[in-house]
């Protein structure tokens with residue numbers, strides 16, 4: 001099914017597969033608008049940790065599937081947003097095998113899957129290891145303004161989604177679909193260009209951040225479009241608020257978790273030019289300096305504001 005971007009796909013799949021009282025496995029941190037879409041169904045979100053250093057908490061993922069038997073699991077196996085991590089072939093296989101036994105539908109958001117930067121050993125796509133519903137989009141490969149995404153699933157589920165969809169919208173604009181169909185012939189070269197742009201952006205951001213903030217932990221990511229940085233102190237909301245005063249809009253770490261976690265983390269996108277990144281890092285330096293001087297504010301309040 002062609003959808004109006006991946007967000008539309010996530011919301012549609014969530015409201016078709018989930019109901020009040022169900023549980024849904026999610027990664028923590030994850031893409032915040034997916035949390036919102038899943039929460040709207042009345043489902044309870046059960047988080048499993050992913051870190052920039054170690055990737056997925058494998059035993060927690062397997063045990064959560066076994067113990068909670070969630071109706072749905074929403075995962076980003078390739079260049080996870082925000083950590084940039086990629087799930088190992090072994091975990092793909094075991095996750096899908098347990099999910100199949102427990103009756104859990106695994107929904108993989110592959111919006112970032114084609115944003116490889118380093119030539120690392122990329123596992124096969126998730127669906128090569130077992131049954132999964134796949135969501136994708138051209139939002140990150142081409143442009144977020146082209147509102148075209150998709151859902152790949154068994155025919156039966158697609159029919160259910162079609163019935164669920166018509167109350168909210170009657171289809172994806174054909175003009176945008178034709179634009180994307182037209183790009184498909186050149187897609188490989190578009191991906192190469194995108195990868196080069198992201199490599200330049202990532203390398204530059206890593207270099208300037210390590211120079212400006214030696215106390216931060218800046219991970220090296222092999223793909224995706226964001227770095228999940230450990231600030232070394234629980235000040236993410238304060239920092240983003242101070243950065244806003246410098247004209248820099250960022251989402252604080254807690255936006256990417258549930259229940260206020262990740263106050264020590266900051267997600268920084270690296271898809272920008274060197275000049276824009278330099279301006280952002282200069283603003284962050286001023287903001288960081290103001291934190292060191294200013295009084296510590298109640299960060300639970302700030303998490304609400306940002």
Ligand SMILES: Cc1ncc(COP(=O)(O)O)c(C=O)c1O
Pocket residue numbers: 004005006007008031076081109111112136137138139144148149
């Ligand atoms: C992981 C992930 N999924 C889905 C989306 C939404 O994509 P779209 O613009 O196609 O709705 C985004 C956009 O930021 C994203 O990062």
